[in-house]
Amino acid sequence: MVTRELGDVIPVPAEVRPDAAVDFAIDSGTSISAAPGLEQVADYLVAVLRPATGFELAINSGAGAIALAVDPELGSESYRMDVSSQRIVLTGGDPAGVFYAVQTLRQLLPVEIYADSAQQADWIVPGGVIVDRPRFSYRGAMLDVARHFFTVDEVKTYLDALVQFKINHLHLHLTDDQGWRIDIESWPKLTALSGGDGTGVDGLGGGCYSKGDYEELISYAEKLFVTIVPEIDMPGHVNAVQVAYPELTADGVAPMPRTDMEVGYSSLVAGKDETYAFADDVIREMAALTPGPYLHIGGDEAQATTAEDYRTFIVRVLPLVTKYGKRPIGWHEMAAVDLPTAAVAQFWRIEEADEGTARAAARGNKIIMSPADKTYLDMRYAADTRPGLEWAGLIDVKTAYGWEPAERLPGVGEEALLGVEAPLWSETLRSLTDAETMTFPRLPAIAEIGWSPRDSRDWESFRARLAEYGPRWRQQGIAFHPSPEIDWP
Ligand code: TNX
Numbered sequence: 001m002v003t004r005e006l007g008d009v010i011p012v013p014a015e016v017r018p019d020a021a022v023d024f025a026i027d028s029g030t031s032i033s034a035a036p037g038l039e040q041v042a043d044y045l046v047a048v049l050r051p052a053t054g055f056e057l058a059i060n061s062g063a064g065a066i067a068l069a070v071d072p073e074l075g076s077e078s079y080r081m082d083v084s085s086q087r088i089v090l091t092g093g094d095p096a097g098v099f100y101a102v103q104t105l106r107q108l109l110p111v112e113i114y115a116d117s118a119q120q121a122d123w124i125v126p127g128g129v130i131v132d133r134p135r136f137s138y139r140g141a142m143l144d145v146a147r148h149f150f151t152v153d154e155v156k157t158y159l160d161a162l163v164q165f166k167i168n169h170l171h172l173h174l175t176d177d178q179g180w181r182i183d184i185e186s187w188p189k190l191t192a193l194s195g196g197d198g199t200g201v202d203g204l205g206g207g208c209y210s211k212g213d214y215e216e217l218i219s220y221a222e223k224l225f226v227t228i229v230p231e232i233d234m235p236g237h238v239n240a241v242q243v244a245y246p247e248l249t250a251d252g253v254a255p256m257p258r259t260d261m262e263v264g265y266s267s268l269v270a271g272k273d274e275t276y277a278f279a280d281d282v283i284r285e286m287a288a289l290t291p292g293p294y295l296h297i298g299g300d301e302a303q304a305t306t307a308e309d310y311r312t313f314i315v316r317v318l319p320l321v322t323k324y325g326k327r328p329i330g331w332h333e334m335a336a337v338d339l340p341t342a343a344v345a346q347f348w349r350i351e352e353a354d355e356g357t358a359r360a361a362a363r364g365n366k367i368i369m370s371p372a373d374k375t376y377l378d379m380r381y382a383a384d385t386r387p388g389l390e391w392a393g394l395i396d397v398k399t400a401y402g403w404e405p406a407e408r409l410p411g412v413g414e415e416a417l418l419g420v421e422a423p424l425w426s427e428t429l430r431s432l433t434d435a436e437t438m439t440f441p442r443l444p445a446i447a448e449i450g451w452s453p454r455d456s457r458d459w460e461s462f463r464a465r466l467a468e469y470g471p472r473w474r475q476q477g478i479a480f481h482p483s484p485e486i487d488w489p
Helices: 037-055 095-108 150-165 189-195 211-223 239-244 275-289 307-323 334-337 355-362 398-400 431-439 442-451 459-467 469-476
Strands: 015-018 031-033 066-070 077-084 088-092 127-132 136-146 167-172 227-234 293-299 327-331 343-345 366-369 416-426
Touching: 031 037, 037 066, 037 095, 066 095, 077 095, 088 095, 095 127, 136 442, 150 167, 150 211, 150 239, 150 431, 167 416, 189 239, 189 307, 189 398, 211 227, 211 275, 227 275, 275 293, 275 307, 293 307, 293 459, 307 327, 307 334, 327 334, 334 343, 334 355, 343 355, 355 366, 398 442, 398 459, 416 469, 431 442, 442 459, 459 469
Parallel strands: 031 066, 066 088, 136 167, 136 416, 167 227, 227 293, 293 327, 327 343, 343 366, 366 416
Antiparallel strands: 015 127, 077 088, 077 127
């Protein structure tokens, strides 16, 4: 069995100092200790190590052979990992940092570590020191649960896979023309009429979350240090709203439910008071459900809204988000108006420049980079791969890895960036397996861009580290696309 090298990690750590003389072996006598506040991370560590090792790995309050500690001087989400022949010390700048040290540790163990029953293996952790910290505080993935609904359990499974690459935000696209996926008490027909079976694309894959379901998801994500970012898409992408509430259309007539893939045909009415009563209620209820700082209001592809109505709408709706204590995020089209400083614009297009986004950055707004031709996980890998779309091009792993967020848009440099996000739209997806196949192995590329130092990016190194992941996904039952660019073992 091959012992791994200390730097064989995705995203590649900031500093790695191997010392082959001091490898550490986890064995049946290995104990774990956790400083106050790290009990949950310690439980997570035991939960990921115990099944495959078969060891008890008792958590004690003294000095364990694997010790979890906090040193705020390291900084938020950062960590230090010291591996000697006697001990492993995982020190985080905060509990999230310790959690990321644990993710690094998992990747350094043999592939058998993901098995759900006891395996014969030498559980050797390569010796030395890693000092690691994130480049961006926002490292996101997005899942479209509107075009194809994913259950709470499916989203949990997806989260388990994402956090291995130190992703810390999951943006949920909860509403679209086809369906509405979250119960809103003050507008109950949204899910009653537009959240049931048959409301996904092609009349498949419908469903919705009760508030209880959604809270369960949020607390699961919290334990994985993931912030859920809910998106309610407005003023376009609202056919499902108007099916349920015809008073929110211009003529008061309910449209037919639609499960095709067309976009840009529906709009809330900027000149109606009902529109803002609706937006206020939905934002209030979503804000109350949301412990995280962000609430995404969509704002994309409003082709059925005039430019003037669009601005009127955005100017009235942004303050509602702030009124309920949240920081608004919107797709970059919303930068057509002067945004309040707290607002974040998410760039998603394929053009080389974008005036609105650059203007927002110049005014001090933060930007999330999701250029469709690099980060869209719903694009096909190659012309002959399925599922997927190809309007933004074909995206192989090298393409997903080969771009630089601080150079993507003129006028949007490093200091303007909140981070990066890889969106997965679900028009062509029919299952969690489809979602995983589109996500892996491209998500790790985006994760490395979001976490690792800019000057550490190296395609050949990434390719080699990624290859090791094939067996790891297989062992975990996570589907992935066997991209021919990678020499999978
Ligand atoms: C564009 S990206 C959309 C979505 C589609 C996606 C498909 C964005 C903000 N809007 O409505 O699902 O393309 O790739």
